[in-house]
Amino acid sequence: MTGSYAVLESLKAEGVDTIFGYPGGAIIPIYDALYDYSEIFNHILVRHEQAAAHAAEGYARVSGKPGVVFVTSGPGATNTITGIADAMMDSTPIIVISAQVASPFLGTDAFQETDLLGLTQPITKWSYQIRKAEDIPDAIARAFYIACNGRPGPVVLDITKDALLNTLDYQYKKCDSIRSYIPDPEPEEEDIEQAACIINSAQKPLAVIGQGVLLAHAEEEVKSLLEKAQIPVASTLLGLSALPSDYPLYKGMVGMHGNLGPNFKTNECDVLIAIGMRFSDRVTGNLKTYAKQAKVIHFxxxxxxxGKNVVPTLGVLGNVKETIPLVTEKVKKASHDEWIASFAPLEKREYEHVYVKEVEPSQGPLHMGEVVRHVSDLAGRDAVLVTDVGQNQMMGSRYFRFGKTRSNITSGGLGTMGYGIPAALGAKIGAPERRVCLFLGDGGLQMTLEEFGTIMQDSIGVKIILLNNNKLGMVRQWQELFNHQRYSFTDMANPDFCKIAEAYGIRTARVERREDLDKTIQDMFSDDKAFLLVAECEQMGMVYPMTPAGANVTDVMLEK
Amino acid sequence: MENNNKTLYTITVFSENRVGLLNQITIILNRRQLNIETLSVSPSALKGIHKFTITTYSDHETIEKVVKQIDKRIDILKAYYNTDDELVYQEIALYKIATKHILEKGSIESLIRDHDITVLEITDNAVVFQKTGLYDETQKLFEDLSKTVGVLQFIRSGRVAITRSKVERLSDMLAEREKSIARRKNNQTVKDTTLTD
Structure with missing residues (x-):
C-alpha cells in the first residue's frame, strides 16, 4: 500500500475516529486516501489550521483520547503552531500530522516548504520527520505512545510527499516502550513513607490539585486521601472539575483570581500537598513569600x-494514580475540623465583597459572573465549560459549577485568545452527549470567528455565550488598575454578532435585561443545536478578587 | 573555574543518534541564557548512542534545572552535570606557524620540551604543532607562540571528559532500564487482569 494508506491504517489501529484538518498541496495524497475511509474517520474540515489544533485540544481534554490534526506543508503547518504551543503548556495530547515537500526538495526553499521540525522542537514533546514510506507505521506508533504516556503533550510528524506516495509492506505494531523515555517513574518507597509521615504530623494541611489528577484519572484516589485525613483541598485553573464544585472538602481555586480561602490558607497551612500541578506564577505570585511556613510535598x-519553581520539602516522583494510594494506605485517619472551619470567615468576606455584586446584582447592566452562574444552573451538572482567555475565562472558572470530571477546557499556560470556539467544537465532538457551554469575549470571538463555518457544516451543537463588553476587558482592567486609566487600544467597534451567527445559520439571541436572562438561556437549551447568546455586559466590569502579578498570595484586591 | 560567581559545569548527554538532537539541547540552553563554552559530539562506546560534552558557566540552581529539562527530551537517554573536580578532562589544540619564523628563532627544542608539543607536519611554508592539555595550558602555549614566532592559525577542540568517581556505566543503566520497563509491563498485566476479573 502507499504511505498515505499506511497513515490512515495506522490511525485506525490506534483507535482514532476523529480528525481535524485542512487539505493543501503536499497533503493531497492523504486526503485522496481519506476518500476511502469516510466510514471510519469523522474528518472535520476547519476554516483555519490554528483551529484544527485547538479543536484537537478540546477533543482530547474532554475525552481523554489524543486529538489528531492533518495539515499541509508550509503555511498549513505554521498555522498550527499556536495550538501546538498551547498543548505543550497544558500537557494536552495531540498529534499533528503535516505533509512536507518531497524529500529531494528539502532545504531548497521549495514551494510551501518550511522547517516545521526546527520550528516546533521547542514546543513539542516530540517531533519527527518521516522521509520514507516504510517508516510511517513505527513513527505513528511512537507518536501515540509519546503523546499519551507519562506527562502528555503534543507530537508533530512531518511526512514528505514522496513518503506518502511510495509503497511499503504495511505492518502495525503498537509501541509499548521507548528505551530513552521513562513515562511513569517508579515510586520510591522512602518518598511514600516520608510523605505519609509529614501528612500525619500536619495540624493544618492544605492540598492543591492540578491537571495531573485529571490526566492520571486519579480523582477517586485523591478523594480517598483527602477524606481519610480530612484535608481541605483547592484546585488550580486546570485542575478544575477533577472534584465536583460541591465536594465537601473543596475550598475553591487558587491563583491570581482564585478564592480568598485557599490563597490565604496557602500562607497559613503547615503542610502543603501539591498534586499534579506545576506552581505556575499565576498560582504562586511572589515565590519569596509563597507557603514559606509550610512543609511542601510535591507529587x-x-x-x-x-523544584522548578517551588523547592519542596519532599518531591514524590511518579504517576499520582500510583503514588497517592500508596501514601493513603500509610496515612492515619485524622480530623482537622477547626482548621477546615477557619476557611469560613474568608469565604464570607469574599461572598460579601465580591460574589453578591458579581453574581446577584439587582440593578445596572448584566454582570459576567451572573450570566455564567445562570447558564451553569440551567445547563445542569453534566455540562462542560469551555472558556476563551481574559475576563470571560476567570468569570467562567469562578462561577461555573462542575458536577463531573473533565468538564473544564481552557487555555491555561499559554493564555491563547481565540482558543474558545475551536476548542468548544472539538469538545462537543469528543462528548456529543454532553452540553458544551463556551464563554468568550468579543475579542476572542473575533480571533477565530471563521469557525462558525465549521460549526455550520458539521452541525456541531455548541452553546456559545458571548460576554460582550465591547472591550478587551482584562487588559482594560489592568490599564485601569496599573496604568492610570490610560485605555490604550482596548476599545472595540464591534459588528452585530447576531447577524453574523444568522449568516451561518446559527440560532442566536441578544440579552441585555436581567429579567430576560433565564428565559433566553432556556431557549438556548431547548435543543441540541448550536446557539450564540450575546449577553451585553457591564463595560467597566472587573474580575475580583485579584492578586496583582508578582504580589504575595495574600495581597488580594477585593474591590476598587 | 569561576566567572562572575558562576562555575564552569560540564554537561554530559547520551542520546539516540537522531537528527536534530543538538538543536533540542541548545534550545534549552538558550532559554536560560546559557552560553556554550565548548562542545564536542561523538559516537559513544555503545553503538547507536551519541555522547555530547558541553561546558557552560552557570550557577548551581540553573544548571540543575537545565539538565533536568535536557534529560526530559524523549530521545535523550541520560543527561548529567559535573564540576571540574569531579572530572578528568582534556582539550586538544593545533597551531600553525610559519617555518621561516621558527628557523629565524633558531632552536625550538626547549619550547617543544616545556610544552610537551607534538609536531604533526612540516612543510617549506608552515609547521603544525599539536598540544593536548587543559584550557590554560593550550592557551599559554598560544600566547607564548604569538609573542615569539607568531601563529598563522589556531584551533582548539571542545572538552572531552571522563568522570572521576565512577566507570561510565551507561550499558548498566540501559540494562536496568530494560528491566524496569519489563517490571512495569508485568505490573500492568497484573492490574489489567485484576480489572477484567
Missing part, C-alpha cells in the same frame, strides 16, 4: 517540575 510525574 508529580515529571522530574523537571519538582
Amino acid at each position: 508529580d510525574i515529571d522530574p523537571s517540575e519538582i
